[in-house]
Amino acid sequence: MKKFLVALLAGCMLFSLAACSSTSSSVPASTPASTPNSTPASTPASTPESTPASTPATDGGDPITVGMLIYKYDDTYISTVRSAIETYTAESATDITLDMQDGQGNQATQNDQLDVLIQKGVDVILINAVDAGSGQGLADKCIAAGIPFIFFNREPDHTVLQPLGEDGEPGDIVGLFVGTTASEAGVMQGDILADLWESRPETDLNGDGTCQYLVFKGEPGNPEAEARSTYCVSEMEDRGIPGEDVNGAPLVANWMTDQAQSQMEAILGAKQGEIEAVYCNNDDMALGVIAALNSIGYNNGGMDEGNWIPVIGVDATDAGMAAVESGKMYGTVKQDGDAMGKALVAVAVNAGHGAAAPYVDGTGYELAEDGVSIRIPYSPIS
């Protein structure tokens, strides 16, 4: 009996190991399916100085291997970036092999994974840092190994991408960042509300000309969370609408639906009727806020059906979009995962073929004012 058990367990483990290895994420590119009309950089205008004549049969240049460090696989937004990358990789003229690693929200894990990628000798590394503050360490490892690196989504300090020279002035650019402007989502949230405020006077429930609002923050210290929490309010005030935080300070719900819901329920118990708008750092929390509002008979439909207050999220997830369509949620801000994926594939191919940092030459993308990043715009939805 016992031996049987051991055998069974061992069998299970072997099986699961086999299963894991067979799903290791390598996406063999269907090479020639280049779709010129879809990519801005569709003609990877093979930068002459980087590609010697020894080009193989395909016109996409040498096949490359791209290593990717993802901060956390199950992040909703990042998962849209991931699937976009997989799509564009498959469509690319270059034969690209992807090697993705899940950092599980743990910087130490990610550091180990970077070592593994370097050992495997990938041609270029895309880094979605768990902790943007550890960017220098990650970059140093890549530089030492002579592998080009591109940060995305989570922004490292710019000296990581462009170290200061001995004179204290910015020196040579060594890397690239692809991402959004942290403040932008918050600004768009503020604009969405300001537009509503101006077009619909009854949004000001008590008619005092001041917006009594709540902010649900993702997690304290997270740069995106902090920026969104700050800029949604400052943009609204810049547009001439004074604000007053009903709770006195942003609520912390750790990006989670149930935490936002519980807290919103408690606040409604104390301050029902005093709240005129709710900003949430992401859609998941916005949905929790809406569930809490629903339970007291608010926001069961659009703004013209009974009690309703505007709730504004970020991310434009499917669930969030559904809520916007039904009128329960007023608006959300879309982080364009698709555009981000497209840009990353383009610069990765360029870097993999030997282009110099910041790898944008010939891709059709332009650097932002800071000279070391490509900014993917958000788009407001309401």
Added chain:
Amino acid sequence: MEASTASKRFTSDKVREFFLTYALYIILGVMIVVVVCINPKFLYITNIMKILQQASTRGILALGVAGMIVLAGTDLSVGRIVGASAAVTASLVQSTSYASRMWPDLPQLPLIVPLLASIAVAMFFCCINGFGVAFLKLHAFIVSLGTQLIAYGVTCIYISSQAGGAQAISTFDQNFINLVNGGVQITGDVGIPAFNNITIPYLIFYFAIAAVAMWFVWNKTALGKNMFAIGGNTEAAAVSGVSVKKNIMGVYIVAGVLYGVASFLEAGRIQSVNTQTGLNYDLDAISGCVIGGVSFSGGVGTIPGVVIGVILLQVINYSLSFLGVNPYLQYIIKGLIIILAVSIDVRKYLAKK
């Protein structure tokens, strides 16, 4: 002279004993009084109902975890099991009119189907835990640590398998939402506006039913009695002819049913399930049990204790948000109250010498 000091000591011991026996209730009472003094609105029936409603799903989970703690174990996998079961529930109750449904071809199922599916998923993971504890002789801490990861992985795979990637599963059938979030309306005018037209949420009834059922299991079935015996002294149970393995499995299966029910309800309560759903619910459930006097050394605990413990925890959570206490300060206050409550409660069992 001597007699008077003796009698004084006698009364002071009595007072002490009274405080210890009712420590939890006293703490709960003091907290409520403090909150009411700051904001009298707290006494509105809607607030009380909300607290009970929020305590319901966690309470049902805590009733399951309590059994494992009585067995001198614990369960760190509750949260992730809830995640898995709630994801399955959510995918089976999505409104047929919602475009990004996980299973686009699925008709609207009778609600018993997702409920049973949820119970089946939870029971599966509980059986892994039970098997590890009863047959592989591992500590529950270790097994559930492993199961927790397995359940999380399964949840992630399941949720990511949607057409749109790792999106939250949401937009549920209205019948389901009503079943979970509806309530019994009591209309009437008692003269005080805050107490007119009371709605008692169904969730509170579900919790009450679960608590009563578990009270029976703990006090009126051989499984319950054996559970206390195994937790209190495994060897004594074994030499008395109790089948230790069978009973441990029994406790885990009962917990599986409770987890399944709670996950089903939780999916309806938060109305949107993603990979992070359930995170840290284990800690809430365990703290509820511990506050309620379920001893980590095993063999001790009562259902009313668990119920009060969970409610006390929810009162803390609710009132801190209710009063708009600084969120960072909230963590500190919560931690202090938990330590205070438990340290007073354990005093009950410390024999004085």
Added chain:
Amino acid sequence: MAEPALLEMHDMVKRFPGVVALDHAQLVLQKGSVHALMGENGAGKSTLMKCLFGIYVEDEGTITIDGAPARYSSPKQALDNGVAMVHQELNQVLRRSVMENIWLGRFPKKFGLVSTGKMLEETRKVFDELNIDVNPRVQIGKLSVSQRQMVEIAKAVSYNARILVLDEPTSSLTGEEVEHLFTIINKLRERGVGIIYISHKMEEILRISDEVTIMRDGQWVATRPASELTTDEIIRLMVGRDLSNRFPPKTNVPAETLMEVKHLTGRYPPACKDVSFELRCGEILGVAGLVGSRRTELLETLFGVAHRGEGEIDLSGKPVANRNSRESINNGFAMLTEERRATGIFPLQTITFNMTIANMKAYSHFGFLSGKEMERDTRRMVGSMRVKTPGTKTYIKSLSGGNQQKVILGRWLLTEPDVLLLDEPTRGIDVGAKYEIYQMIIDLADQGKGIVMVSSEMSELIGICDRILVMSNGRMAGVLTHEEIESEQVQETIMRLAAKYI
């Protein structure tokens, strides 16, 4: 052909890693008889019984009951087939009620649910029949050890077993309770139950049993009718040599007063009340009394483990506070606890750890412990006390009871105490080891230490003490002088005093 015996066990062999616990042992039990099973600790008595009860699986041998092979795979199966056992360790779920402990594993049910009412009724029935005065609803952990032992016996009886194994049932019973137990045993014997009785107490064995089987080193040595045996004969068979004298010669001489206790009263009940006595250097003061007379509480109050309510303790003329054990140890006190398994040993730690744990301060240099010094002291104590152990790195759990007790005694001796408080120092220890413990106690007194020794075995108090303090219901009933101990009526005097305040 004769009718087969109720139980026959033949050629039983059981090996544990490195040890042969049973080496072709045998036992034949007749219906309606009491069969004593004797042997030193480690002789294989408990192992043999555990094979019968389905806890161990024997490697070789046959077990038959009424001529039919009986091979149980679990205690449950044994119980179902009419074999019940009272274990030496009280295996009870302390936080549950008495009745739940009794019916554990076979709760009376009504409509599939456990019926508390029926359980209470059944428990009362059993208790009434056996004349046991215990409330079935009370938490078992709140009972005294002797009450718990009686409950355990009642539980075994309630199985209506054909074969009843009693493993050291009297180890914590008083004389009166032992009589009570014997009444029960006689009743069961008349009913035709076969009883296997394991005990170290010779007097009891000779009184109650019909036959005696003696084991040594896992082997069967002899089976004789009890009427043909004497104490000395049994001891000779058990140890394989003569041990005519059970107590070593007393060589200690009490000198000047060491400790004076005045009106000592505990704070929380149950507590000792108004106890006053003095202890001299080099004196062994016995403390006698019935179970529940709060002898242990007296020691605990002296040692500061239990709160002192009133009273004073003077050591060498100076009052000491002894507010907790740490302070008491610093003041030169040491205490050996009654329940060795529960409050004495650290089972999964080495001999060295167990020996030195109370004396860490002495090995600490600048915050670091010196392993060398600890090892040196442990070796010295192991040698001087003749602890039988493979080495100092052995887990104490694997030693016999007597050797465990020596290690714990050694632990306290290393703290170089002036006053040693010993609570039942020889409980559950076999005859040979007892003699060595007595010798050690007398040697310590010889070195000028004062010793207070609580014991339920009157013979050992009489055998090695200089004076005996008798407790009755928490109060001091009197102190017997050396002359009184020497007299013929000593046992009677003690019994009379012990009942003084009841």
